[in-house]
Amino acid sequence: MSVTKNELLKTPEIKPTRQIIEALAKRINEGYYKNVPQYAVALRCQKVRGEEIYKIAAFTNPKTASAYIFIWPKENKYITWDVEEKKWRTAMIWYMFPVRYYRGQEKSFSSRPTFEMLKTVLKVEGKTAYDMIAKWQQGIKDRIREDKKQREKDRINKEYMNFVKPEPKNFRNWARKQYDQYIFYDYARNVKTGWCTRCNAIVPVKKPKHRKEAYCQNCKKKITFICNSRKDMIWTDGGRLTLVQNFKDGIIARSYTYRKKVWYKGEQLFLNEVTRQMITSEGYKEFEYDMGSWKDALKGSNYQGEYYTWWLNDEIQYLDHISSGLKKLRSSYLLTDRSVNVVNYIGAEQTHPVIEKCAKAGLTKLANEFVTKWDAKKVLDSVADGELAKDLGIDKMRMGRLRKQNGGWELLQWYQEEKINDTIWDDEILFNFASWDIDYTDIDGMLEKIPMTKLYHYLLKQSKLGTMSVRQVVQTWNDYMSMATRLKMDTDKSMVYMPKDLHRAHNDCIDLINTARVEEEAKKLRKKWPKVDKNCRDLKKYEFKDKKYCIVAPKGVADIYREGMVLRHCLHTCDIYWNRITEKITFLMFLRKADSPDTPWYTLEVEPGGNIRQKRTVGDNQNPDLKEAMPFLKKWQKHIQKIMNDEDRKLAERSDKQRRENYKEIRKEQKRVWHGKLQGQLLADVLEADFMAAI
Ligand SMILES: [Zn+2]
Numbered sequence: 001m002s003v004t005k006n007e008l009l010k011t012p013e014i015k016p017t018r019q020i021i022e023a024l025a026k027r028i029n030e031g032y033y034k035n036v037p038q039y040a041v042a043l044r045c046q047k048v049r050g051e052e053i054y055k056i057a058a059f060t061n062p063k064t065a066s067a068y069i070f071i072w073p074k075e076n077k078y079i080t081w082d083v084e085e086k087k088w089r090t091a092m093i094w095y096m097f098p099v100r101y102y103r104g105q106e107k108s109f110s111s112r113p114t115f116e117m118l119k120t121v122l123k124v125e126g127k128t129a130y131d132m133i134a135k136w137q138q139g140i141k142d143r144i145r146e147d148k149k150q151r152e153k154d155r156i157n158k159e160y161m162n163f164v165k166p167e168p169k170n171f172r173n174w175a176r177k178q179y180d181q182y183i184f185y186d187y188a189r190n191v192k193t194g195w196c197t198r199c200n201a202i203v204p205v206k207k208p209k210h211r212k213e214a215y216c217q218n219c220k221k222k223i224t225f226i227c228n229s230r231k232d233m234i235w236t237d238g239g240r241l242t243l244v245q246n247f248k249d250g251i252i253a254r255s256y257t258y259r260k261k262v263w264y265k266g267e268q269l270f271l272n273e274v275t276r277q278m279i280t281s282e283g284y285k286e287f288e289y290d291m292g293s294w295k296d297a298l299k300g301s302n303y304q305g306e307y308y309t310w311w312l313n314d315e316i317q318y319l320d321h322i323s324s325g326l327k328k329l330r331s332s333y334l335l336t337d338r339s340v341n342v343v344n345y346i347g348a349e350q351t352h353p354v355i356e357k358c359a360k361a362g363l364t365k366l367a368n369e370f371v372t373k374w375d376a377k378k379v380l381d382s383v384a385d386g387e388l389a390k391d392l393g394i395d396k397m398r399m400g401r402l403r404k405q406n407g408g409w410e411l412l413q414w415y416q417e418e419k420i421n422d423t424i425w426d427d428e429i430l431f432n433f434a435s436w437d438i439d440y441t442d443i444d445g446m447l448e449k450i451p452m453t454k455l456y457h458y459l460l461k462q463s464k465l466g467t468m469s470v471r472q473v474v475q476t477w478n479d480y481m482s483m484a485t486r487l488k489m490d491t492d493k494s495m496v497y498m499p500k501d502l503h504r505a506h507n508d509c510i511d512l513i514n515t516a517r518v519e520e521e522a523k524k525l526r527k528k529w530p531k532v533d534k535n536c537r538d539l540k541k542y543e544f545k546d547k548k549y550c551i552v553a554p555k556g557v558a559d560i561y562r563e564g565m566v567l568r569h570c571l572h573t574c575d576i577y578w579n580r581i582t583e584k585i586t587f588l589m590f591l592r593k594a595d596s597p598d599t600p601w602y603t604l605e606v607e608p609g610g611n612i613r614q615k616r617t618v619g620d621n622q623n624p625d626l627k628e629a630m631p632f633l634k635k636w637q638k639h640i641q642k643i644m645n646d647e648d649r650k651l652a653e654r655s656d657k658q659r660r661e662n663y664k665e666i667r668k669e670q671k672r673v674w675h676g677k678l679q680g681q682l683l684a685d686v687l688e689a690d691f692m693a694a695i
Pocket of ligand 1: 196197198199200203216217218219220221
């Protein structure tokens with residue numbers, strides 16, 4: 001600028017013309033508009049004497065200009081003197097003097113000479129002087145922005161992108177083999193060949209079926225059959241993949257979005273590079289491809305020097321001879337199986353020296369998991385940089401065992417717990433627990449009751465028995481034990497904490513816990529059979545026990561119902577038994593083990609005189625374990641004979657008679673058992689076999 005700002009201010013003042021004064025006085029009165037100025041601003045332009053500078057006065061009142069816009073048409077420059085604010089501004093005219101539009105016309109005014117002068121010097125199209133100035137200024141702004149963009153693009157290319165090597169020759173061919181593959185075949189009887197999208201060739205096929213998954217006989221890879229007549233073109237699933245190359249004194253990871261269109265004998269690959277991550281001695285850089293150029297992705301982000309992008313962990317990597325780059329970066333990535341995203345690995349390794357130490361000690365799985373597993377990584381933050389075994393919370397002996405198995409994070413945690421517990425557990429067991437994703441905290445409750453080896457075999461057995469994964473068994477056990485505690489079961493008894501069939505024990509608990517349901521059912525039954533509760537109370541005298549077994553009398557409907565639910569037999573669901581209790585023909589009594597008198601075992605149907613009609617346990621069955629209890633039952637029957645009173649004797653006689661008649665009746669009718677183990681047998685045979693007379 002050869003002319004100073006002060007000199008510009010000394011240029012002659014521009015006065016409003018009569019036309020301008022009149023224009024500014026004009027008002028619109030029409031519909032929505034009431035006494036609104038027709039023109040928001042009026043412009044008058046003059047050339048500055050002896051210079052290629054034009055001075056434009058902007059009037060909003062008829063006395064003096066509100067601002068002067070100085071323009072240098074040849075230099076594409078302008079500056080505005082705000083008369084009212086008394087300061088220089090670079091704001092554009094539409095910002096300083098916003099105009100409304102009225103009937104499609106913007107409301108600015110200029111005389112013809114001003115319009116013609118600006119048209120000549122600004123060389124832009126426009127309907128008004130204001131319009132031309134606005135467009136010209138916008139053009140300058142745009143050009144400045146473009147120049148800045150171009151300079152940034154040039155800088156990024158010069159400093160980074162020019163160092164990026166071309167894609168390896170076989171990269172695209174590798175890429176097209178990723179993701180879904182198909183074999184197209186012609187619909188015909190005995191079709192023998194098809195087009196494999198992976199082989200890019202005609203291959204033999206055997207019994208193809210539309211959408212059926214199979215393996216290509218040529219490349220041996222998984223494919224999906226597509227019948228030509230059904231579909232002529234297929235889009236494969238999209239995804240991302242990464243090309244990793246040497247770059248300067250480090251590496252670059254180039255990430256592409258990927259998709260493929262395939263058809264019979266043809267394909268089109270869509271591979272677009274979207275991000276570039278660079279790790280060199282200068283640090284970490286990340287660029288994103290946007291509108292035709294690479295943009296610094298870290299600009300304005302809160303990047304703190306540690307790069308980690310969790311979703312990159314799953315990206316397929318093409319590693320293009322990056323050994324020299326990795327060596328220059330002194331990365332231990334070379335020692336690993338290279339399954340982890342290389343950028344994430346180096347990022348984690350540079351901030352956490354333990355990772356490198358693990359890799360160097362042969363603990364490559366652990367090194368990888370410190371990179372990919374969030375909980376493992378968190379622990380690293382508190383690890384001191386000392387001796388590796390110590391940093392990992394174990395000792396030399398356990399370090400040796402961990403290395404022998406190339407153990408990962410799960411196994412390491414097991415060794416840590418083993419050390420804390422000051423014990424030695426079997427390596428095979430720990431290895432399996434680790435691979436099943438079972439932590440110490442998952443089973444520490446079990447370990448308090450069951451020694452490790454015994455527990456391990458118990459879990460395996462339950463897993464097989466209940467067709468559950470071992471993890472599910474552990475979950476079931478924890479659920480079961482918390483229910484058992486709520487039910488006040490004796491959880492120190494091995495029968496309780498190591499049930500033979502965990503799955504079943506678990507389900508029984510669910511039913512019992514659901515006391516609301518038991519109460520609800522009991523209420524209904526009580527309404528229908530109001531005498532049952534009272535008659536049950538009279539049974540207290542029949543209770544009996546010795547060292548091994550006991551007979552417990554139900555307190556009422558709810559007890560009988562609950563017993564039936566747990567044992568899953570039918571006694572509590574049949575009206576006939578409720579009726580018999582009401583009529584005092586038979587009663588239901590509970591046979592249980594003396595060491596767990598609250599745990600249902602057998603339900604007995606007993607006549608008032610001690611005759612036992614039926615003995616039922618889980619699923620209407622009788623198990624061999626009942627045999628041992630038979631002497632006890634006989635002892636009990638004798639006891640009943642002794643305590644019976646006259647009324648009991650009368651009832652007993654009646655029951656005995658009724659039973660004999662009843663059995664005779666059903667034998668005549670040839671009634672058979674409908675379900676369960678004894679299905680098909682004569683009901684009378686079954687009942688008589690179960691009958692146990694009191695002598
Ligand atoms: Zn193939």
